[in-house]
Amino acid sequence: MSQITTVRTASVEEKVHVVRWPLEASRLEHHRRTGALRLLVIENGATPPMSTDAREDWVRSPITREDFAARVSALRARAASRDVPALDHDGLLRYGSRVVPVSPTEMYLLRPLVERFGSLVSRHELLALLSTRNSTASRNALDLHVMRIRRRVLPLGLRLRTASRRGYLLEGPA
Numbered sequence: 001m002s003q004i005t006t007v008r009t010a011s012v013e014e015k016v017h018v019v020r021w022p023l024e025a026s027r028l029e030h031h032r033r034t035g036a037l038r039l040l041v042i043e044n045g046a047t048p049p050m051s052t053d054a055r056e057d058w059v060r061s062p063i064t065r066e067d068f069a070a071r072v073s074a075l076r077a078r079a080a081s082r083d084v085p086a087l088d089h090d091g092l093l094r095y096g097s098r099v100v101p102v103s104p105t106e107m108y109l110l111r112p113l114v115e116r117f118g119s120l121v122s123r124h125e126l127l128a129l130l131s132t133r134n135s136t137a138s139r140n141a142l143d144l145h146v147m148r149i150r151r152r153v154l155p156l157g158l159r160l161r162t163a164s165r166r167g168y169l170l171e172g173p174a
Contacts, residue, residue, distance in 0.1 A: 121169070
């Protein structure tokens with residue numbers, strides 16, 4: 001059932017990728033990394049994966065054509081109404097029509113911030129991610145990377161806010 005549905009949003013043609021769950025879990029991860037719109041078809045009574053991403057939705061199989069079309073329309077509307085950043089596998093962070101390159105370490109740390117855009121990502125989680133990439137990771141190293149990420153996202157109109165001693169939120173313009 002691998003399908004692609006074309007979507008028009010604000011003069012940019014975007015695709016909705018239809019992914020069978022859990023059979024095509026690796027495809028789902030790929031589409032999440034690239035920030036593509038995706039509609040999961042949940043098969044055989046499987047439990048849908050947890051996601052708060054406005055660019056993802058799911059339906060249970062079997063589904064009528066009308067219900068499928070309605071869900072695709074809802075996904076389109078949600079994605080169009082909430083401009084969310086996307087981080088692709090080439091190290092490019094996209095927001096709206098703007099793009100900035102990010103380093104491999106920044107990409108690694110940005111991934112959970114982008115996936116949970118507008119939600120808190122704990123400092124502990126980011127430090128653990130940094131530790132998996134660098135055996136000498138420290139709080140100071142994380143602070144340095146956060147400072148660099150702040151500078152990197154500013155030209156996109158994004159900001160990285162600190163929730164004192166708890167973590168960080170990646171947000172769009174106020």
